[in-house]
Amino acid sequence: MPQLRIALAQTNPAVGDLSANADRLVEWTHRAAERGAHLVLFTEMFLTGYPVEDLVLRTSFVDASVTALPATAGRLAAEGLGEIPVVVGYVDRSGAAPRAGQPKGAPLDAVALLHRGTVVTRSAKHHLPNYGVFDEYRYFVRGDRLPIVRLHGVDVAIAVCEDLWQDGGPVSAAGAAGAGLLVVPNASPYEREKDDVRLRLCVDRAREAGCALAYANQVGGQDELIFDGDSLVVDAAGNLVARARQFEEELLVADLELPAADPAAGPGSFPVDAGDGTTITVERLVLSAEPLPPYPPEPPVVAPRLADLEEVYSALVLGVRDYVAKNGFRSVVLGLSGGIDSALTATIAADAVGPDRVHVVLMPSRYSSEHSVSDALELVERQGLQARTVPIAGMVDAFEKEVELHGLAAENLQARVRGMLLMALSNEHGHLVLTTGNKSELATGYSTLYGDSAGGFAPIKDVLKTTVWELSRWRNSQAGRGGELLHPFLVPPIPENSIIKEPSAELRPGQRDTDSLPPYEVLDRLLSDYVERDMGNAELVAAGHDAELVARVIRLVDVAEYKRRQYPPGPKITPKNFGRDRRLPITNRWREAAGT
């Protein structure tokens, strides 16, 4: 059987930075050539970065992408890389006549094959995802072609990302056309435990199409999304051949033995029923009909999987690191209370940007416990952070002299004085403010708008409180280890007392979280079912949650909707978080609570 060495470029583009992305493409193609690859596969919309959102509705942006593609092909040839075919995603424009209801300019989530200085073939994603974090009907029109390129005697078909996840379309057309290898550029964001689903999907689709499948995925943080890499190759029988690391850049090289193309199937195009109510035009091209002379394959690389907690922690570190870097910040600042949320947030930040770029502020009030200061100082010492202490009593008094405040209004004032201090230090010194709220607080509204929620990025926004504790213990267990995503702290970076003590906002004497909320073990299970699974009141009760608690928590969550909308972005680790991928009308009278 003919051989082929393919290289999957699992790397980190920047949205909108076409020239930097093209530079990176050339650099990684050099590396692939050095490894002797016969084909290089970049990720979905690599030239533009993904997701581009409404930028794609700007004519000038689409023009820039369309122009960048042949320029990049020319540049590869000029740098002596013309002979190696490069598959890369970009944004193109459909030639179809404009139609009412279509996005302006009918953009395509496109892919091309570059070779010998030219664009050999182009196609575009057929299945457009429009759920969860995806809005692609807003941005793109559907592609309806499947290029099959004969390379060293192997028929290589090209599809894009979501085309794998849906029945019918390019994958079934590739099967019908007898392709030997299906290559798929992706920009598939991380979700907790999604890597298992992804492998199963690739296995199923490879078997369905009866050909090997190469899946290249983007890596890196882009605002709230984290792309986890996890690029992989399976053979036609569904066996895993190669797999890249998660959350790190990698050039994944795999040697494959693939079926020889049918010589009778010459160049040309023909329609195939896509099995989804549409027709796909298969377009056959021949780059090189003859198989390569046999060569010794490289040993296959299958990176080990991360365990669940390491996976989540890595996602959070990468999300923070790229948000800081892609926004042009060099340092972060956050308030340190001695509690577990700010302790974990500081630790993630130290792993992401280095402890010397993490500035923390202790802001004790008249209600702060002694251990709040001592636990915070111990964390500072263990990690070597930049710390300062600013007591807030004078500022709180100045407000209370002018306006009389009681209860919640007085508690919020303290949180807001702290938020203002952090924002002032951010404005003065250029740090990005990190907020420290977790998903359990955020969901139930147990936080102060413009107070503890003030800031530019919310690292643990999608982390339930019970997971905050789990991650903290996990991180402490890794003391002494280092790596791309872990700073080599020699001692456990989080003080044990911050992990074990009872949670308190310390905004009034003797306050405890359980004064306002059920125990977090109970609350988090309920939030997970209500928020992530969209279960209704009756379903929640049937699932074993206490009926009274269901009514109470639903009320908290529904009422807190407005506050959550003004919360800063943060890395997503679940399919359903707050923000764009869970959209409720702010003013709605729908209550899941029984009898309301």
Place this chain on the structure above:
Amino acid sequence: MPQLRIALAQTNPAVGDLSANADRLVEWTHRAAERGAHLVLFTEMFLTGYPVEDLVLRTSFVDASVTALPATAGRLAAEGLGEIPVVVGYVDRSGAAPRAGQPKGAPLDAVALLHRGTVVTRSAKHHLPNYGVFDEYRYFVRGDRLPIVRLHGVDVAIAVCEDLWQDGGPVSAAGAAGAGLLVVPNASPYEREKDDVRLRLCVDRAREAGCALAYANQVGGQDELIFDGDSLVVDAAGNLVARARQFEEELLVADLELPAADPAAGPGSFPVDAGDGTTITVERLVLSAEPLPPYPPEPPVVAPRLADLEEVYSALVLGVRDYVAKNGFRSVVLGLSGGIDSALTATIAADAVGPDRVHVVLMPSRYSSEHSVSDALELVERQGLQARTVPIAGMVDAFEKEVELHGLAAENLQARVRGMLLMALSNEHGHLVLTTGNKSELATGYSTLYGDSAGGFAPIKDVLKTTVWELSRWRNSQAGRGGELLHPFLVPPIPENSIIKEPSAELRPGQRDTDSLPPYEVLDRLLSDYVERDMGNAELVAAGHDAELVARVIRLVDVAEYKRRQYPPGPKITPKNFGRDRRLPITNRWREAAGT
């Protein structure tokens, strides 16, 4: 020709409040019956309210809508209204098998006809809008039926909203099937000057289908959207027969003479090529084949159109009123600076909820001019608002004692002290905080996050500064007038000095807006082209904008993107504002500015 008296219920549902919406339906059907109507038409998704967003992905919510429909039919009959057919929008669920990529449960943006206690027919929107403020591919699957109901010898076809705006589909099927009247429930949000487009569209579609057309639109504010009503009826030749008021509830009654249905076209269903690549099943039903005995028609009602500025002002008042009411607030609070933005915001609020429910706070600093206080106090007196004065010097000093701040950081501190004071008063007294920033400031980042942008609703968020002045002059010109959307102030409510003085943030000595921004006349034209029309750098320069200014303003706008995302919601009056309907990645390196 047979006669028919139709009633269009232009009213204001609350999203999620199915029982209140059903009550309203019964009440308005009573009113229609009293007027002798033979058919009542409610708006799109009236039973659930519109837009429902991710609520529709909750099984329990769809169940509640599906159950409410026959219950409402039964209730109408029980209240003696069974004989009058009622067309109403609701949410249903498609019977089709679940498909990957479809929204969970395959909800339908449905419409039904209720008669004699039963649901006579159901169908659903065929064309799903997915641009601007619409995300309907996320929420719904496509309907593919066109019910045609014979009523008193007239064939009445039913389509939904977007079906009118797109070529092909139900409208062309209605034409092909020879309907005599097409009734269309809508939830079509206000955009500046959209009413002209809407009438032209109805005229064109009526002519195209060769039948009269009744267009019933929702009215009222729902978060950022304002529905302007403007329900109308045109005859088959495209003549306007009846038109309802803008921004107010109205039962629009129209007597029509319509072509007699073809008696040969009996009940049954048949497929029609929809002209858009799909097939529509036409379903004919007969309620009553015989025309009514001739009766004297009522005189036609065509409400006069509002002029442009009155239209915008009315939209803003209605947006604020419904946001306050639907969120359960009874009063608002805002900072009054003596400048035009807060003066106009206070006036809109007074028109929306009454001057006695508008609380204003004067918060002078060491940099405040004398006229800032005197102009603000004059506005308070002219309008009879609830006012208090809180100088901010003591609070600013308390912060500056703890942290050393310069330049922008010191300016922002003052704005944030004011924001905190307003939030504290909101928490203490339950007022909704209104922010006073305009679109020109917001677009260019000329505002302070958690400072002047702190609050729950931003009434002039979508109003450019030059329009702020125009609206202020217009409102003053209406002194002495009253009405549904104008409080009957006897004197011009806004002090002339607030309108004519030079804009200044007064955050440092002698500061003027033009220190940081180009003159607003120049800036606003550019913002309108860049933000609303998505024009690129080259296009902007070609359109006559100064090249250097284009580069500078593009940079301001692109950099301010993050801040805008955390801005509170506000009424939309243009097709492209900030927020959900203009989505840019926060971290993107795309710059329209030349050479960057």
